[in-house]
Structures are given as C-alpha cells and as structure tokens.
Amino acid sequence: MTEEQQCYERFLNDFERIINLDSSSDNPEGIAEVAAFLRDKLVPLGLEVEITRQGEDGVPCLKACTPSRDGRYDFLFLGHMDTVFPTGEAGRRPFRTEGGLAHGPGVNDMKGGLLLAVYVVERLKKEGALDDMAVCLAFNGDEETGSHNSRPWIEETAALCDRVLVFEPCRPGFRYVVSRKGGYRVRVVAHGVSSHAGADPEKGVNAVVELAHQIGRINALNHAGSGITAQCTVIRGGDKTNIIPDRAEVEVDVRYATMQEMAEVDAFFEALPKETLLPGATVEVVVHGQRPPMESGPESEALFQLLVAEGAKLGIEVGGISTGGCSDGNWTAAMGIPTLDGMGPVGENSHRLDEYMTLDSFIPARTMISAFCRQAVNKGN
C-alpha cells in the first residue's frame, strides 16, 4: 500500500468515528467528545492541545498549536465542531459511503474539513516542514448558532496569526471561497393599540398595518446591482379577527457584500423607527448576530493565486467563488488578516439530509494544501 492509500484508510476510519459522534450546537457533551477525539490525533503530532469552555454558555473549543515563532503563527486553521443536526441524528443516520460519496450528519459541514486540517498538519510534520512553520488550529463549538460565545476567543487567537485558512467545505470542482457576504438577523416590532375591530376601530392603532408598511420599506433594500439583500422571512401578529392588533413583528435576514453596504444597512435600520405610517404607532428594531463581510483584498488574492498555482502542479484546476453564507472567516477577514475559506474537502448540500462529501477529494486536497502552506511561508506571501 502506498502512503496515500494508507492515509486514506486511516482517514475513512476516523471519518466514520467522528461523524457518529453527535455534536449539535446545543450538545456541549457531544462537542467535547469530538474535541477529545481530535486532541488524541493532534497530541502525537507534537502539538500543544488545550480544550476550554468559552463564553457564558461554556462552549467547548479546541486550540492546538505548534511552537510559535516569537509568539506568532504562520497559519490559523479554523473550523467548527458543531453541526446543525439534533442529538440522535448520528444513530438514525450513521456514517455511510456510497458511490464515492460519504453521507452522515456533518460530513460536509464540516467534520471532513476538521479531519483535513489535522491531516495537513500531519503531512507537514512528516515532511519536516513544521520545523520552519508555526501553525495553530482553532475549532469552536457554536459556529452554527453565530459564534456568540467563541468570537472573542477566535479573534484573540487569530490576532497572533499571519494567515487564516477556514476549512469549511470546498465547492464541487475545487472552487474555494474568496469572499463572503456579512449579515445579521433583524427583528422589527410594530406596537399599536388594540381595540374592537367593529365597535371601536377609531380607538385602535393597527400594528399589522404599520408592520406591513415597514416590510415594504425593508423589501425595497433588495435591488439589482447591490450586494445587499433583506428578506422578510417570519411574521407574527394579531390574535383574533375582531381585535385590532397592538403588536406585530417580522424577522429579517440581512446580507451585504462590503463594509460600505454594511454601513448603509445599519443606517437604514437605525432610521427605520423614525418614519411610521400610523399616528400613535411605534416601531422597534432589534439586531442579532452581526457579522462583517469577508472581502477579498490584495493579500488574500495573492494567497488564492498561490493556491491556484499549487493546484495546477497537481492537475487540479482551482476556482474561486463568492457566497452569501457567513462563516468565522468573516471575523478574521474583518481584522485585516488574509483569509481563504472553503479549504475543506469537496462536497455539497450542507444543513440538508442529502449532504455529501466527495471521498476522492480528500487526498488531493491534503497534498495541495500542505504544498501551498510551504510555498506561502517560503515566499512570505
């Protein structure tokens, strides 16, 4: 058996074990099991591994580092150990392979990526490259719920690193993520005055009507040629047909491609309550989970070109894409650290039951990414 075949066999075995550990974002014990499993892979490689609980919810997070170079690291390999699938899912739908694809909860998003990060470190170690390179791995456990607990921990860690590779899934055809939109969730609440709809309509202020007006304004944020999207997705209001409602609310999914668009959207929602349709109505805006956009800059573009060049040497045609989805790469890019994302194995359909990972992408990705890391450090890119 060649080294690559042996490596693939070990990977398959590890993959089955890690997928069959449930690690929903609301299951800290499961996430801690995933962390312990990965720790046992990383300690023999000589990395110093630390599993801590972050934030007020005590989310398990794993950090694994080679010795630093004067306190700094050449790379941060970033990933998340939580999945969107509920506890019990791995029992109902355990790891399986079929026709060259792996299935099971989190195969694509992103346990395949976690293993790829570990296997890249292993290869760099075997090649002796870790003697001249400092690498830190940071895997959190609350990415799927917005990284509220782990964000300071991620930012503290990233501040010591020169480049960030996020091992979220790679898109089919080896297309890597060079930019991501930022975004947040907004709840807009209209307050009115309830009254009998038939007997005393003049005494009421209809919160549903006020909200409908505001939804029209929000929806107008969507227009061609802009990276801004604002989708009103969940609505609640009213109770009985003959009562004018005093409260109505809508949840809005907001995205933007640039810092400037983020500022525009912020200003819009700040000003929203100042302009109401109905006298006596008030409007309240609550923002949750703001993430800045991951914009591609000259440094991350240079890194991406290096990846393209390393891919070409192996016969892999590397492509780049932009996506509306957010990841923890949004934080690190906003800190000004060159960030490449989608560094995991190739797959599709995250958050869905038909999620899959393409098994034969693992070994080529491992070879390419480790060569890329060596080149980036050598060239000082």
Ligand SMILES: [Zn+2]
């Ligand atoms: Zn993910």
